[in-house]
Amino acid sequence: MATLLHIDSSVFPGEASASRSITAAFRRTWQEKHPAGTVVYRDLAAAPVPHITAAAWTAGATDPSDRTPEQSAAFSARVQLIEELERADTVLLGAPMYNFSIPSTLKAWLDSVILAGRTTGEHPSAQGTPAVVVASRGGSYAPGTPREGFEYVQNYLEAVLKGALGLAVDFIVxxxxMAPRNPAMSQLIPRYEASRTRAFEDATAKAAELVERLAA
Structure with missing residues (x-):
């Protein structure tokens, strides 16, 4: 029985969030194709992971017998998140762009699960796990656009998820x-609608593909 680890980080609920709408479509297809599967869900806006502290950070390099009670408690919380990642057969991340980067809540989750010698290093413990990232954004930061150089979501997550954690990463963008809500972008609404349609299609197709791969 396969496990999907689904993480949302948008501050907007439900259909008001582009990333949540598309991760939900992926999850629905994944569950329809694999009804016996397990979904572990974390809504980082509703229940944020604590930002990394000195105790949580240093505990990872401290022998368990030498940890202070504060270090032990902080590290236990990190281990819970790490084990969720390690048990996952597929990882689904909603990562909207806020001020050119990812939400701080998602960064806090990453800071907790990145542990040298376990999830990162020569043999990352979740290496090869498929990860699908829905990286929504209000404008366009694609190659050749005026704001290409301000794209710090895909670049960062590629480095962390693939380069450090060893996940097999695909992006849906x-x-x-913002086009439907910003009058200055009204001429871009057809491009927004095409992008949204393509994202939903990619999400459902990728979910079906990954379930099929798990069943093979």
Missing amino acids: PELT
Whole structure:
């Protein structure tokens, strides 16, 4: 029985969030194709992971017998998140762009699960796990656009998820999500709609593909 680790980080609920709408479509397809599977869900906006502290950070390099009570408690919380990642057969991340980067809540989760010698290093414990990232953004930061150089979501997550954690990462990028709400972007609404449609199609297709791969 396979496990999907689904993490959302948008501050907006439900259909008001582009990333949540598309991760939900992925999850629905994944569950329809694999009804016996398990979903572990974390809503980082509703229940944020604590930002990394000195105790949580240093505990990872401290022998368990030498840890202070504060270090032990902080490290236990990190281990819970790490084990969720390690048990996952597929990872689904909603990562909207806020001020050119990822939400701080998602960064806090990453800071907790990145542990040298376990999840990172020569043999990362979740190496090869498929990860699908829905990286929504209000404008366009695609190659060749004026704001290409301000794209710090895909670049960062590629480095961390693939380079450090060893996950097999695919991105789904719904863009121009501000077009329907910003009069100055009204001429971009058709491009937004096309991007949104493509993102939903990619999400359902990728979910079906990954379930099929798990069953093989």
